[in-house]
Amino acid sequence: MTFTTDAWTRTAGVRTAIDELPFVQGLADGTLDRERFTYYMAQDALYLADYGRVLAALASQATDPDEMLFWAESARTTVVVERELHGAHVADLAAARRSPTCLAYTSYLASLTTQGSYAVAAAGVLPCFWIYQDVGDHLLRQAGALDGHAYGDWIGMYSDAEFAASVERAKAIVDRCAEGADDSTVQRMHEAYSTAARYEWMFWDAAWRRETWPV
Numbered sequence: 001m002t003f004t005t006d007a008w009t010r011t012a013g014v015r016t017a018i019d020e021l022p023f024v025q026g027l028a029d030g031t032l033d034r035e036r037f038t039y040y041m042a043q044d045a046l047y048l049a050d051y052g053r054v055l056a057a058l059a060s061q062a063t064d065p066d067e068m069l070f071w072a073e074s075a076r077t078t079v080v081v082e083r084e085l086h087g088a089h090v091a092d093l094a095a096a097r098r099s100p101t102c103l104a105y106t107s108y109l110a111s112l113t114t115q116g117s118y119a120v121a122a123a124g125v126l127p128c129f130w131i132y133q134d135v136g137d138h139l140l141r142q143a144g145a146l147d148g149h150a151y152g153d154w155i156g157m158y159s160d161a162e163f164a165a166s167v168e169r170a171k172a173i174v175d176r177c178a179e180g181a182d183d184s185t186v187q188r189m190h191e192a193y194s195t196a197a198r199y200e201w202m203f204w205d206a207a208w209r210r211e212t213w214p215v
C-alpha cells in the first residue's frame with residue numbers, strides 16, 4: 001500500500017468530521033453567514049502567507065529539480081492566485097491578526113521544515129492540498145451549478161482541474177519520499193500528515209466560533 005492510501009484511510013474520521021462541520025455545510029448550501037466567511041477568509045489570507053513560506057522552504061530542501069519547481073510554483077500560486085480570491089472577499093486584510101488556531105497550524109508546519117526531514121515536511125503540507133480538493137469536490141457535487149452560488153468562486157477554486165493536478169503531484173512526491181524512507185521516518189510522516197489534517201478541521205471550527213485570544 002502506498003503512503004498516501006494508508007494516510008487517507010487512517011484519517012477517514014477526520015475527513016468525515018470536516019464534512020459535518022456547520023461551516024462546511026453552510027458553504028455547500030450557501031447559508032453560511034458573511035461574518036463567519038469574512039473571518040475565515042481573513043485568517044486564511046494570513047495562513048496562506050505563512051504556508052507560502054513553508055512551500056518555499058520545501059523548494060529549497062528538494063534535491064530533485066522537478067520537485068523543487070513544483071514546491072516553488074505552488075508557493076507562487078498560494079501567494080498570488082489564492083490571495084486574489086481573498087482580496088475579493090475581505091476589504092481590510094491589514095487589520096487581521098492570526099487567531100490561536102491559525103498561529104498554531106502555521107507554526108507547526110514551519111517547525112516541520114526545520115527538523116531535518118524533507119519527507120516529513122512534505123507529508124505535513126499534503127492535507128492542505130488534498131483535504132481542500134476533497135472538500136471542494138464534495139461541495140461542488142452538493143451545490144450542483146455554481147452560477148449564483150454565494151460561495152461559488154471558493155468552491156470553483158478547490159474543485160478545479162488544475163488544483164486536482166497539483167494534488168496528484170504532491171501525493172506522488174510524498175509517496176516517492178516514503179518509498180525510500182526507514183520505518184521511523186514513515187511513522188513521523190504519518191504523524192505530520194494526521195496532525196495537519198486535524199488542524200484543517202480546527203481551522204474551520206475556529207472560523208465558525210470566530211475564535212479570539214482569551215485575553
Ligand SMILES: Cc1ncc(CN)c(N)n1
Nearest residue numbers: 044047082128129132203
Ligand atoms: C487552512 C487552509 N488549508 C488549505 C488551504 C488550501 N490551500 C487553504 N486555503 N487554507
